[in-house]
Amino acid sequence: MEIDIESIESQSVDVEVEEIDGSSLNNETQGDQLQRRKRKLTSKVWSHFVHLLLGPDKKLKAKYKHCSSAYLADSKYETETTLGRISFTSYAWSSLASDGYVCLIAHFIDNNWNLQKKVLNFSFMPPLHSGVVLSEKLYDFLSDWGIENKVFSVTLDNAFANGVYVDMLREQLVAKGVLVHNGDLFHMRCCAHILNLVVQEGLKQIDDSIVKIRDSVNYVKGSQVRKQKFLDCVKLVAIGDKKGLCQDVPTRWNSTYLMLESTLYYRRVFQHLELSDSNYKHCPSTAEWDKVEKIKTFLKLFYDATLKFYETKYPTANLYFPSIWHCCFMLKQYSEGDDEYLKCMAIAMWGKFQKYWSQFHLTLAITCVLDPHFKLGLVEFSYKKLYGDDCFECITMRSTLYSIFEEYNKNNKDSTSQKTNIFEYFMTEKEGSDDVDVIFKEFDEMSSVESSTASQKSKLDLYLDEPRLARNAELDILSFWKSNQFRYPALASMACDILAVPVSTVASEATFSVGGRVLNSFRSSLKPKTIEALVCTKDWLYGDKDFNEELEDLTQDIFNFSLKDDEPFSQVSSSPER
Template sequence: MDNPTDNHEILNADGQPNKRRRKKSIVWEHFTVQTVSAGCTKAYCKQCNRSFAYITGSKLAGTSHLKRHIALGICPESRRNQEKNQLALYSPESRTNGTGPPKKRNKVSSGSANIPIDQDRCIHEMAKMIILHEYPLNVVENSGFINFVQALQPQFNMVSSNTIQGDCVALYLREKQSLWNLISGIPGRVSLTLDLWTSDQTLGYVVLTGHFVDSDYKLNRRILNVVMVPCPDSDNALNLAVGSGLSDWGLESKLFTFTLDESVSNETVMGNLRGLLSVRNPLILNGQLVIGNCFARVISRLVQDALGAMSHTIKKVRDSVKYVVTSESHEEKFLELRQQLQVPSTSSLFIDDQRKWDTTYHMLVAACELKEVFTCLDTSDPSYKESPSMDEWGQMETLCTYLKLFHDSANILVSTAYPTANAFFHEVCKIQLELTHAAISEDPLASSLTRPLLEKFDKYWRDCCLVLAIAVVMDPRFKMKLVEFSFSKIYGEGGEAWTKMVDDAVHELFLEYITLTLPEATTFEEVVGNDNDNKTETETETEMPEPDGASLLSSADGFSDFDVYISEISSPLQTRSELDQYLEESLLPRSEDLDVLNWWKVNKYKYPYLSKMACDILSIPVSTVAPDSVFDPVSKKIDSYHSSLKPVTLEALVCTKDWLQYSATEFSNTDVKMGF
């Protein structure tokens, strides 16, 4: 058979050639076509000469099977050529002659190399990469990065740092618009956490984070603003930052409460914030729901105090662990002795990261479980001389008992994506009760260790127990019963006064919600729980109809005037029974996997007012730090590069990184406006 030639004639239904324009598919770089017989045209691979069906009669086979032959490496000649090119790429001789620069690699003809590049999409993805991984903006001007990108895709035109900064800000604005739409549509209120980040330039950055329940009854946490404050120690610094954030997002009428840490608060700051809250929302318990101390930071300070009290013994344990794990021979002797002593522990030794107190706790636990091996290690390894005494091991075990209490409580902030406020009352009660008992213990070590801790924690307990107790009342598994039980254990007979304080606050807050919500609840359907989504405007008309028979038929069902009547005669006293009904009903079986917010979603028609109040309360944050900083003993610090950026650029980078965790942003090359 003759060698195939490049024939671009297509046969028509009669088997006659029909001239077409030259084929543009990249597959024809690798194939030719030839008419074999009347009504039969085949495609031939230029490299291996294999034939493929192309046209049979009036049927066109297409090019998909031809592409697979090349792209999947089915063609043996194509595969061999690619392997040769790859070997040549890594061959020193092919790269350089020994003195000159590396030779350019010959372009390999393949399908992917001819796919047109989407320059805008690539820049968009690069901006996301820089934001998500906190790369400096000038990484795009780094020679190593430029060479790497050019090797991947020579067609890509690298952009400047100013250009990529503009794309990062554009991405920020698009994401901000999406978040604006989400917050604008929520049925409830927004609580704010205020955290203060530091820098080497003595500038402060107030980070405002919003916590709210969306229309699907899911708890959300979003960084809203990063506000640079030149004088972070000023009493007005937080106030100005909060005012700026509220104005930026239009949250003046949606603000519920604040949570901040005592390191950035004092009586003046708290007074200013409570005053701001009372001006915006004068009926929300007169600002009593403001939390002036971050739960994670309180726990971290207690842990640091406990670790500091036993720092000498902890160092001996750390040095012992370091002795074992940093030498293979030492570790082998340790494992041999462990096997001989048949120590049942499955823990592995590791050196802690002293910037994360949970790693110190885990290191001490693992070492204590292997204390018998450490105690006998000097017999098989005479060079080991740092073994703690049995009394010191006992001190470490006592310390770990209380560290576990703190660790388990703080771990709620890490193990749960968005813990609702009801999860913390029981944890705080446990800490208060355990420290109280330990402080008066006959064990001198336990009492001396915990007495200073109790003094510090007791302040947090008294400041925050009301908010946390109100939150747990909104949990249908506990309601007021857990409050009564916990206060009786902590205060004995005096617990009744504490219980009454919580009960009074819950009822007062509920009455305030009725006062705030009643003007909006203009139809009887919303009170009893019917769905008005499908009703017409006439059906929900709230104007009083004319007192004649014809007007009663002006709406679809004739009940709109009855709805107005019910709305007008409904008083706070009558609606108040909604809370009492909830409290009097039986508790739900205690289940750890209960989604409390979803329970309120299911029961929102049964408790229309109470469900709104519950969502706002359950979304109150108890911690100001992000989950990845829960175990950090110090506040977050902005590095020198990011603190050198313009405040608006830094805010865009920090906020967008947070927002991108919750949304799969689709690429868009539409213009984004600054206004909202």
Template structure:
């Protein structure tokens, strides 16, 4: 191994036969100044071409790296390089006014490593680091930070607070222009989410985020504005912010829906007549019936917190009981012995909850339920323990856990999808609505009371959002109208037909609005001369992308065989068949099999040519943000509610706060900064 390693690192000057070596060539710029020489013991050393000093490079299979070699060249440790620089300075001379004279056209030795330093790029990267990692801006004036940066690159001049402030604003404006260009060429509609941020003062911020699906059927979510308002909960605050944002982004004609969290009242929007204004200008689809959407994660959180609060006294006793057992190993062992004697089959372990995460409270209650007998026995054996819940308390906990499981399972389905599209929420929502409706009719008073309290708030969500939820699931080829019909029949019984008709009428009306929009010709359509009728195949669901042209007398090859009437008959049949709309063809075709790996966006991407108009409608509907929880965030906590801006950010100017929040969101969507693209590369998003 040692001899082979030595041979690999010999210079081409001493061993020209090594030019055929297939190993990757060294790309570091230091090898313009160093050669590799073999040393004793299977080692190699790097030799400076100028001063002939040697440095450790490899020992067997271990390579020392090139950092120490760079320092030798860049920091001027090489005596020969120092001397040449001094001579160069003397020979070049200075003009009388102090400006340096023109440098020689050629230098014998030039450090490419020094030429790589770009002060402007370094300042920009520093600003991006502050944005992405939420560092305080004044870090640039901290002595320790300045010393550290100076040790890395003495030539870098640390920007002042005001300079880094300007650098951040420049990045914000640059990225904003890029995003505005994207939206300017985007032909679909964009749905907004509205979130509130509060401060320790009476001021607040409104965060607007746009969600859309691009022409490659990828789901995107981009922050648009983070605007300060003097009274975030005032009657017209949201309306004013939404109006300003729509005008700023030239998005009034592209607005589809607005999703609000639990702290945003739809009354704010209605009272300012924003909805009516946009509807009258024909800017909203279905006359604004889909305009306001409620956050699904929020309604789950609100109901879960309410049902937990309904038994807060019992939960307190259980929490204290768990603490009592887990506070000492001796008590845990004693409790385990009691459970063993009672032959408790549980495999769960007692755990404490985090109050603001209702799923942890649910897990605590579920585990404690299985040990209700050991807790009762422990109370009779240990005089220091007197927190055991009563049998009636345990019954309430059991019923509460039954309904919490319903919410918990639904939340997990939503969280399991990295980028949830609107179609997945209907199935979750109608199941909860059905279980709560059935629970109200229970003869058990505790069950009916618990279900009634939960149903009161969820039913309002269902009434507000069931139409948009249903339209979204119709765009799922695995369900279409069939799931709507099935679920409504269970929910509404004899009255189901009226609710089903409402959904069917709405989706046909929405489709007609898209039909009346100008349709850009697809490449396949253009190849047919722009006159081909794009129709679906038979209901067997095969050959999704087939384009069939109806026969006409002019296209027949046997016009003189006496079958002209037959040709006309075939043509009329084709015309009659193609008179069905894309929506009707889609709804009549067989359902796509339900498989776990089904990708609805990819399905629509593959069927865009077959359904050119309906696919545009599906793209807008599926991009509606039914939940405001971002990818990677927990759906079980208050993260989607009114959040609080920390003291430092609250002290900054509103424009820099907006720049920090928005720029962070936009930069995170760009390629990683650890491996920047080549300087001549153009990074862009295509639609």
């Protein structure tokens, strides 16, 4: 009988080991005794290991029971300690073998105020993928890790099952009383998917000029002879040929934008090709070229905004409100413009945008307020531009902001400022003193009232009253709140939680590109636990760094590992990859 490494439970849940305190190591030369902290081992994987005594190198090690190999067991790769709450992204995917998987990724700010992203689970998901099943699965993940009480938000795409799933999970967490503001900020819709849906809504009625552009590109790419004629025209009009000619995919609007951008660059070339090639019948007219230029400019707004979401380790959430609002504002402008085609596009897109904007703008607005570049100024300016003065949306946002702050203020025991009245401290009138003029008593009373009024301001009011930074001033917002966490403790805790909210599931989808590399046609028969071990281990050890050959060697070692019961620990047979 062989012991297969795939049978090992690879899911590590709050792996806790005996740990050497770093301060004692620094004093080792002075002969101080090593201080060790005993911690409960909660991961199932430890049933396959035996702890070893400290050796001369003073490093904690554990031996694998099924062979003689010893591994480091210190906390170098232990999950980072979170400073506040944790936000999540989740995404479902199918492998080449038609197996379903669900990924759970945690986003949080650690004790050093660095934004972190960790893959917690990459688990096999048997059918059916209903909202009820997904809710139970994700809650089990949170419970296994022991972080169900630290949840802040979850970011999902717009799949129908996700609506049921997030509602059930919210009810479950609200019942436990663990969500901020009764779960109003719990569900964050993927902004990248929303922008995609909005633009596709506008492109449902394709203009004839876009059809001609598409036919022109297809004509040039139709044969090698046509490509050569096109290159000859490029040389004749004396423009560079380094820019590629993009062919679009009708179902992907960003490829349509790139096609328009590239063909506009070669506009004179296509016009020359029409004169030199009698078979080319698709060249747009001058008026159509001008219309294509307007459409390209219109789509560029959304293309640039979408690019911000396609970062594996994207920036903090405060950077997205200006871009999303700008798209929203320009849609309104185009819907009231004179160009009929763009007006029809904008009206259709505005309706789709409004459907989702009301469901996520609040979270983005609050993150913007926590940015010292903008505070309430940009948010109020934005809402007034969209909805007019004294709009309901602005009032609701301000009310929610103060309500959430009071909740954090209560939890942090950081009530309104209670500084000692400096006037009262230094100018207390001595009993029985006849030296103080009567006229100064009125001044003392006035000063006392002014100081009392100032002390009633909350830390949020004090933060908002401070001058804003210049809009283009360089600032690391996490460093800002790290340096102000003792000055504004409740606000800093609030910033720590909200700024870590992912506004897109793109990070989850990037994980699945790694999954695709593991689950290729040669390895599609791997057991689900092995797949999870490979994906999670890569993320925990390497993060976003390049690993390539080192991980491939590690993977091959796992595949080649096989051990029979009657073999001694020192002999490990190497079997071919199965």
